[in-house]
Amino acid sequence: MAKYSAEEKLKAVLRYLEGKESSIEIARSIGTDHAAIIKWTKQYRYNGAEAFIKRYTNYSAQFKLDVLNHMIEYGTSLNETAAIFGIAAPSTILQWRKQFETKGFDALQSKKKGRPSMKKETNKQSKIAPVEGSPEALQAEINRLRMENEYFKKVERLSSSQGKITKEDKVKVIYELRHKYSVKALVAFAGIPRSTYYDLVKKMNRPDPDAELKDDIQSIYEEHEGRYGYRRIRDELANRGQKVNHKKVQRIMKELGLKCLVRMKKYKSYKGTVGKIAPNILDRNFTAECPNQKWVTDITEFKLFGEKLYLSPVLDLFNGEIISYTIGSRPTYSLVSEMLDQALERLPAEHQLLMHSDQGWHYQMKQYRHALQSRGIVQSMSRKGNCYDNSVMENFFGIMKSEFLYLKEFESVEHFKQQLENYINYYNTKRIKAKLKLSPVQYRTQFNRAA
Template sequence: MAKFTEQEKVNAVKRYLNGIEGHKAIAKSIGVAHGVFHRWIQQYQYNGENAFKKRYTTYSLDDKLKVLTYMNEHGTSLSETAAIFKIQSPSTINRWKRLFDTQGVDGLIPREKGRSSMKKENPKVSEIKEPVTGSIEALQAENERLRMELAYGKKVECLSSEQRKITKQDKAKVVYELRQEFPVKSLLKLAGIPRSTYYHLTKQLERPDKDAELKTAIKDIFHEHKGRYGYRRIRAELANRGLHVNHKKVYRLMRELGLKCLVRIKKYRSYKGEAGKVAENVLNRNFKASKPNEKWVTDITEFKLFGEKLYLSPMLDLYNGEILTYTIGSRPTYSLVSSMLNKALRKMRKEDTLLIHSDQGWHYQMKKYRLALKKKDITQSMSRKGNCYDNAVIENFFGILKSEFLFYQDFKNVEHFKEELRKYIHYYNHKRIKTKLKGKSPVQYRTLAQQVA
């Protein structure tokens, strides 16, 4: 990897902070690993432009203990801790941590550089040093105290998170687990909880878990849907199985179990200026539809796989969020959209009065597309320029698709990806429940509504 000057690092970080480019894209453009670039960003956030000034220093025992103590008390990662203390590499802190875990404080004492002296030790000096046992005992006590603090910090970090404060129950649980290794009195002092409170809470810990069956059901649903469900959908699925639980309790139990839904990322943009005629925003963010085939929304998103780009063009019914049809191709051509539109229009009935909403992508501005809608007496609607919220439902679907499917599974090749995409769309339509559809999947909701009508 090429060396970078202080100013080059500052310029790269400022490009990221401007919000125009992602950190991976910038890292790739300057030829640096994105993990290293992410560390530059952290260093800049904590120390500004001074973060990249070279430091030639050695670290004393106090310096090392200060760093390790801070990391355990605040739960910061190796990378973040290195950025805070302007340490060049996180591996340095990791090495200190390993030495402390295996050798205690002695492992952190700086060693003299160079070859050790071959001279015989003066017996008088050794005799003078040997009786000074008080300092050794104090060092051993300090070593034991720090070892206890590190062990306590690790346990607390496993039980806590950024969104939740450490409770007395958490602290009591940690003390209970470490009671065989360290004195309870010292642990309680470190945890800051009274002795009576600790024994009261430990009695509760020894009782059978009344939520054991519910936790098992939550884990089964979470893993059945491969981590795609958050607490709202899991609560709805529990209700479908006859277990009626408050959503706050499901949320709390999921946090205790360490179950967290997946995240979402950005999408491909097809806007290239005015390539034809732009329609009015007739939909105007009114995403509710009273019946099927009343309001449809569409857009295009991009996938990057095996060094290739693939483009997906779906059509979604706002009535129940169902994906009516889709096409996928290696180029975002007009045929990708027109083919999808033709397949979707086959689902229209003569009595349907339909509106189709999209962004201002060049495909939807073309005369052929507009005439195809006009021929079927379909109202065309478009988002305002650069406003993703005007087409939020299809944007939301793309976010779900990428987090639950694209970045969650491994694919052998493009054909395997397409086959798995077909399976996921079927799963999304027929099995994946939505809270706003009363805990039903899109197809279940539509079918039930038709039966009632």
């Protein structure tokens, strides 16, 4: 390709910017390819007419590093980076990058041109390894042993505090010892490439851009006592106005050693016959368009301090909120009737509601059925032995046991009841439901405001 003067390049760019001719047409008219026209135009846009003036090209190592950092930070291409910094050949930047990746910052230093002087040759000869047994050889061996001993001491100190040594830890030790011993000897002994050392030092001296986010993630994790995994923490951050990708939250949690403590539970069931007391009207349609449209209920059992305890809650399918609950040492009918009385106090008068349960004997009692009928509530029951028909309630029991029962330690039954009240309040008001991206109460409040 022919060489073009600064004036010829400028004329071609101005023709292209007028918009009357394409880059291909201009390139054909002056005997070059259209890519050259595009490159010259980029250079002109970033640096004006000065982009075509030949400059002194003995770039400093710091300038080269700045160019490489800009390309990494902003994701610019070789051509665009060359245009921004006024570098004639984009391949020059590629060469700098290869030098830095293989040999580190030292490789970016400019070498003096021409033949080496005789004096330098003499200096090289003087750097030949000393004769074995000579004072120089003994001193070199002493220095090597001191370096290794000091390196080991610092590495062992880190190892005892955190249990393992990472590449970053080795770099920290080398960085501390760099003024006393040769970096080349230290990295060779540590078994890491020099380019890796310089790259990590550069990162080490930068402020952590995620420091504030890490504090927020740690705070949310502790606030929810380890119950939140990375998805719920992502949702909580979003509720606080921080849009963060779930993969980034997962990576940071891994760095911080944070792991969700909740164990996922699965249940099995068998398909039975249709109940005779009430049909399965719900029919696994677990969605509701507004509060107090569909409620579900069930009873679960705990064993604590050698005693059995029974929990009877009622849950709103609209937002997963626990409307009311009772707990007792025996599964009597009063356990269910008291729960129902408390729940009905929150139900607006003449409100159409569907109440779903399994076929437990409590829900077949005449008193229970009469209490529903007197308020115009439609009763629905699961098929016999099929807990999938009431899986939302089963799911709540699994979550409650995993997040509360199995993670906490209790001093007495009374202490358990007190902590259970705190947990259900937390479940309703603070704990984010993944499907809603909000807590049940927050979701209901938002719906009521919009209505």
